[in-house]
Amino acid sequence: MSERSEKGRIVRDLTEARERTRWLLEPLSDEDLKAQHDPIMSPIIWDFGHIGNFEDLWLVQKLAGGSPDPELNDIYDASKHSRSERPSLRLLDREGAERYLGEVRRTALEILERVDLSSEDPLLRDGFVYNMVLQHEYQHNETILQTLQLKKGEGYRPEGQKLPEGGGVSEEMVRVPGGPFVMGTDDRRWAYDNERPAHEVNLPDFRIDAAPVTNGAYMRFMEDGGYERPELWDAAGWEWVREEGISAPKHWYQREPHDWWTVRFGFHEPVDPLAPVVHVSWYEADAYARWAGKRLPTEAEWEKAASWDPERESGRLYSWGDEPWSPERANLDQLAFRTARVGAYPGGVSACGCHQLIGDVWEWTASDFEPYPGFEAFPYRQYSEVFFGDRYKVLRGGSWATRPGAIRNTFRNWDFPIRRQIFAGFRCAE
Structure with a gap:
C-alpha cells in the first residue's frame, strides 16, 4: 500500500471510530454521562475526554511537540487518578469534550499530512502510533458498554442487529x-x-x-x-x-x-x-x-x-x-x-x-x-x-x-x- 493510501485508510478508520463513540453516547443524558454508575467504573464523560487526551498526547504532543494542557493531561491520565477519584475531578462536560476532541482531531490530521510513515521512528513506521490510538478508542467503546450494563434507571438499548x-x-x-x-x-x-x-x-x-x-x-x-x-x-x-x-x-x-x-x-x-x-x-x-x-x-x-x-x-x-x-x-x-x-x-x-x-x-x-x-x-x-x-x-x-x-x-x-x-x-x- 502506498503512503498516500495508508494515510487515507488512517483518516477513514479514525473518523469511523469517532462516529461509533458518538453513536454510543448519543442516547445518554448529561446526568448519565456525569454519573459514576459503579465504583469500579469511571463516569462515561471521563472516558470520552480520555479518548481525546490520549489522541492529543500521542498524535499531537509526541509527534509534533504540540503544547500540552497540563490540567487536561493530569485529569485524563489513567495512571494518576483511580476510578474512585475521577468523579471529583474537573471533567469536561459534553460540549467541552466535543470541542476538545474536535480540535485535537483537526490538528492530528494536519500533522498526519506531514509525517513520513516509512520513517525509522518505531512510532511512525507503518502507522503504528495511529493504529494504537485507534485501538485505544475501540477499547474504550467496550469499557463504556460495560458501564452502561451497570447503569441503573432507564434502560439503554439501541436497536441491535x-x-x-x-x-x-x-x-x-x-x-x-x-x-x-x-x-x-x-x-x-x-x-x-x-x-x-x-x-x-x-x-x-x-x-x-x-x-x-x-x-x-x-x-x-x-x-x-x-x-x-x-x-x-x-x-x-x-x-x-x-x-x-x-x-x-x-x-x-x-x-x-x-x-x-x-x-x-x-x-x-x-x-x-x-x-x-x-x-x-x-x-x-x-x-x-x-x-x-x-x-x-x-x-x-x-x-x-x-x-x-x-x-x-x-x-x-x-x-x-x-x-x-x-x-x-x-x-x-x-x-x-x-x-x-x-x-x-x-x-x-x-x-x-x-x-x-x-x-x-x-x-x-x-x-x-x-x-x-x-x-x-x-x-x-x-x-x-x-x-x-x-x-x-x-x-x-x-x-x-x-x-x-x-x-x-x-x-x-x-x-x-x-x-x-x-x-x-x-x-x-x-
Missing part, C-alpha cells in the same frame, strides 16, 4: 495435537508490546471444549450446589463468594425456582440456556471447571487452539484464517448487544474445530499475566509492564462488545480474578 441462529456443536471437546507452535507475534504495526515477541512453545496433547460453556451447563453446576461446595473453589475465591454472597452470575436472579432471568442494559429477560454464560469471574470459571472434572486452559493452549493450523504447520491471525472479520465469522462489533447461541458461527471455526473463540465472550484462562521471553515495553510502561504479576488473570478472544480492529488470536486482555463487569465467559480443557 439480528444474530444467526445457533445449531449447537457436534462434539463436546476437540483434541489439539501436541508439539511446538509459535505463540505471540513480531508484528509492530498493530500488536501491543505484551503480544511480542513471537516465541516457540511446546505443548503436550490436550483437549479443549468445542464451544464456550453455556448458561444451561452453568445452571447444572449451580443446581448441583456449585456455590455451596468449598472443595470446588480456590481458597481466595471461596472467601470472596462467602463475603460477597455470590450465588449466580452477575445480573442473574430467580423469579421462581429454576426460572432464571437476567438484566441486560436495564431490561429483564429470561436466561437463554443455549448462549454462552457471561459476567462470571475467574473464580467462578475455575470452580465450574473443577466441578466438570476439567480445568481452565492456559493461555498458550487457548492460543494454539485458536491459531494453529496443523496442515499448514503455521499460525492464523484469527480463528478462521488470515482474512479480515466479516459478520458471518464471529459476533463482534457491538451492534448485536448480546451473545449469540453456541454454534451460530460455523464460518469462524478454528482449524482444530473450536467454535466462537473470537467474539461473544472474553474467555478466562488459567494463566497469570506475565511478559513473554524477551519482552520490551513500548511505547510506554503503563500499558502492560506495570500490570505483570500474579494479581491478574489473562482473558482471550474478545466479546460481542469488542470492535474487530481490537482483536486477534495474539491479543491479551487481563483483569482481577473477582471482576464480573467484563463480558467474560470461559471454556474448559483437560
Whole structure:
C-alpha cells in the first residue's frame, strides 16, 4: 500500500471510530454521562475526554511537540487518578469534550499530512502510533458498554442487529495435537508490546471444549450446589463468594425456582440456556471447571487452539484464517448487544474445530499475566509492564462488545480474578 493510501485508510478508520463513540453516547443524558454508575467504573464523560487526551498526547504532543494542557493531561491520565477519584475531578462536560476532541482531531490530521510513515521512528513506521490510538478508542467503546450494563434507571438499548441462529456443536471437546507452535507475534504495526515477541512453545496433547460453556451447563453446576461446595473453589475465591454472597452470575436472579432471568442494559429477560454464560469471574470459571472434572486452559493452549493450523504447520491471525472479520465469522462489533447461541458461527471455526473463540465472550484462562521471553515495553510502561504479576488473570478472544480492529488470536486482555463487569465467559480443557 502506498503512503498516500495508508494515510487515507488512517483518516477513514479514525473518523469511523469517532462516529461509533458518538453513536454510543448519543442516547445518554448529561446526568448519565456525569454519573459514576459503579465504583469500579469511571463516569462515561471521563472516558470520552480520555479518548481525546490520549489522541492529543500521542498524535499531537509526541509527534509534533504540540503544547500540552497540563490540567487536561493530569485529569485524563489513567495512571494518576483511580476510578474512585475521577468523579471529583474537573471533567469536561459534553460540549467541552466535543470541542476538545474536535480540535485535537483537526490538528492530528494536519500533522498526519506531514509525517513520513516509512520513517525509522518505531512510532511512525507503518502507522503504528495511529493504529494504537485507534485501538485505544475501540477499547474504550467496550469499557463504556460495560458501564452502561451497570447503569441503573432507564434502560439503554439501541436497536441491535439480528444474530444467526445457533445449531449447537457436534462434539463436546476437540483434541489439539501436541508439539511446538509459535505463540505471540513480531508484528509492530498493530500488536501491543505484551503480544511480542513471537516465541516457540511446546505443548503436550490436550483437549479443549468445542464451544464456550453455556448458561444451561452453568445452571447444572449451580443446581448441583456449585456455590455451596468449598472443595470446588480456590481458597481466595471461596472467601470472596462467602463475603460477597455470590450465588449466580452477575445480573442473574430467580423469579421462581429454576426460572432464571437476567438484566441486560436495564431490561429483564429470561436466561437463554443455549448462549454462552457471561459476567462470571475467574473464580467462578475455575470452580465450574473443577466441578466438570476439567480445568481452565492456559493461555498458550487457548492460543494454539485458536491459531494453529496443523496442515499448514503455521499460525492464523484469527480463528478462521488470515482474512479480515466479516459478520458471518464471529459476533463482534457491538451492534448485536448480546451473545449469540453456541454454534451460530460455523464460518469462524478454528482449524482444530473450536467454535466462537473470537467474539461473544472474553474467555478466562488459567494463566497469570506475565511478559513473554524477551519482552520490551513500548511505547510506554503503563500499558502492560506495570500490570505483570500474579494479581491478574489473562482473558482471550474478545466479546460481542469488542470492535474487530481490537482483536486477534495474539491479543491479551487481563483483569482481577473477582471482576464480573467484563463480558467474560470461559471454556474448559483437560
